[in-house]
Amino acid sequence: MKILPYKNLFIGITGTLNNIFFEGKYADKEVERTLKSNKQWGAKDRAFIAETVYDLVRWKRLVEGAMARPLSPDTLWEFVGTWFALDPEEKLPMWEEFARINHKEILKRHHQSAKNPAVAESYPDWMFEVGKAELGDRWLEEAQAMNIPAPTVLRVNSLKTDRKELQKLLKQRQIKTKVLSKYQDALELEEKTNIFRTDEFQNGFFEVQDAGSQMIAPFLRVEPGMRVVDACAGAGGKTLHLASLMNNKGQIIAMDIHEWKLKELKRRASRNDVQNVQTRLIEAKTIKKMANSADRLLIDAPCSGFGVLRRNPDAKWKLDQPFLDRIRETQAMILNDYAKIIKVGGLMVYATCSILPSENQEQVEKFLANNENYKLINDKTYYPSENGYDGFYMALIERVS
Numbered sequence: 505m506k507i508l509p510y511k512n513l514f515i516g517i518t519g520t521l522n523n524i525f526f527e528g529k530y531a532d533k534e535v536e537r538t539l540k541s542n543k544q545w546g547a548k549d550r551a552f553i554a555e556t557v558y559d560l561v562r563w564k565r566l567v568e569g570a571m572a573r574p575l576s577p578d579t580l581w582e583f584v585g586t587w588f589a590l591d592p593e594e595k596l597p598m599w600e601e602f603a604r605i606n607h608k609e610i611l612k613r614h615h616q617s618a619k620n621p622a623v624a625e626s627y628p629d630w631m632f633e634v635g636k637a638e639l640g641d642r643w644l645e646e647a648q649a650m651n652i653p654a655p656t657v658l659r660v661n662s663l664k665t666d667r668k669e670l671q672k673l674l675k676q677r678q679i680k681t682k683v684l685s686k687y688q689d690a691l692e693l694e695e696k697t698n699i700f701r702t703d704e705f706q707n708g709f710f711e712v713q714d715a716g717s718q719m720i721a722p723f724l725r726v727e728p729g730m731r732v733v734d735a736c737a738g739a740g741g742k743t744l745h746l747a748s749l750m751n752n753k754g755q756i757i758a759m760d761i762h763e764w765k766l767k768e769l770k771r772r773a774s775r776n777d778v779q780n781v782q783t784r785l786i787e788a789k790t791i792k793k794m795a796n797s798a799d800r801l802l803i804d805a806p807c808s809g810f811g812v813l814r815r816n817p818d819a820k821w822k823l824d825q826p827f828l829d830r831i832r833e834t835q836a837m838i839l840n841d842y843a844k845i846i847k848v849g850g851l852m853v854y855a856t857c858s859i860l861p862s863e864n865q866e867q868v869e870k871f872l873a874n875n876e877n878y879k880l881i882n883d884k885t886y887y888p889s890e891n892g893y894d895g896f897y898m899a900l901i902e903r904v905s
């Protein structure tokens with residue numbers, strides 16, 4: 505991205521990066537906070553800040569390689585300067601903060617450090633090794649695909665409008681979209697814009713939801729009138745989709761262990777005109793009490809996020825091996841315990857936003873080995889390198905007895 509040589513923008517960038525890397529804040533929330541507290545900036549300034557921050561979060565390790573030292577609160581300006589110095593087309597402003605940036609040295613160090621593919625693709629060693637061990641030859645392609653910024657995809661709320669109509673309404677606001685024909689209700693934005701400000705969003709005509717994620721609810725084969733449990737509903741991205749597919753008929757019980765997420769879900773449901781959802785906080789005996797009660801069950805399990813790093817690049821630096829080990833145990837526990845919620849003859853989907861077999865096929869295989877009364881109907885992994893969207897896994901399982 506072309507440098508905008510205004511110091512206040514660079515102060516915004518370094519401040520935001522400081523909060524993400526050294527104060528434990530999430531990149532999306534921090535960028536939003538910085539932009540909200542600087543209303544004087546125009547659209548180009550905002551795009552420059554957001555894009556530069558995301559690029560630097562994504563490419564942290566590559567830039568550190570070119571700096572030949574780790575990022576610290578004291579090296580933030582050098583970090584930003586080095587990033588731009590790597591691009592021969594860019595000219596750094598002549599500010600004292602960049603006085604020590606030496607283009608030739610940076611390029612020399614970069615050529616050397618990027619011989620290590622984990623540096624070249626900007627992943628921590630442990631994560632690169634896990635990817636290689638689990639995905640073999642496929643990993644490098646996926647690692648590269650997850651470095652490409654995510655497009656914005658909308659899911660049209662079929663309870664309120666349809667794709668053609670929404671596309672027309674957005675066009676009237678100069679917001680161009682393209683139809684993703686392989687996905688029933690998806691529209692992709694042609695350019696980044698603050699879509700949340702539109703009346704169409706406020707009126708619940710659409711939700712922002714990655715195209716890969718839009719494949720999960722239809723995989724569960726829900727029908728109007730069914731009793732459906734969404735066991736890890738979070739703030740309800742997929743609950744809302746299920747409600748649209750059921751045409752608001754039947755019942756969806758949306759559950760989570762965090763009450764604040766369910767509150768957000770209710771707010772979104774009301775904006776979407778979704779009327780068949782009831783929320784339920786998971787407590788000690790909740791799951792046991794619900795045994796044999798549902799026609800369909802969605803387990804959108806907590807996971808490493810190893811398929812959505814293009815959307816959440818900060819997870820590269822926040823995840824660690826102990827978390828991955830713990831989350832696999834949680835997934836196994838959830839699958840085993842929650843599967844009892846469906847009736848005999850009922851179906852469930854186990855899904856994650858990870859492409860690691862250890863969180864996906866291997867979990868399902870273990871579950872089926874311990875539970876002979878369930879059978880796998882089919883499963884599918886969506887790889888970021890193949891579809892250009894987020895990576896997901898989903899398995900459709902039937903309770904046969």
Ligand SMILES: C[S@@+](CC[C@H](N)C(=O)[O-])C[C@H]1O[C@@H](n2cnc3c(N)ncnc32)[C@H](O)[C@@H]1O
Binds near residue numbers: 736740743
């Ligand atoms: C992948 S997220 C769900 C995303 C959500 N389904 C959506 O489409 O927006 C996983 C969710 O599982 C929840 N969770 C974690 N542990 C859980 C447990 N033991 N039982 C149920 N939900 C759990 C998390 O709070 C999180 O909201």
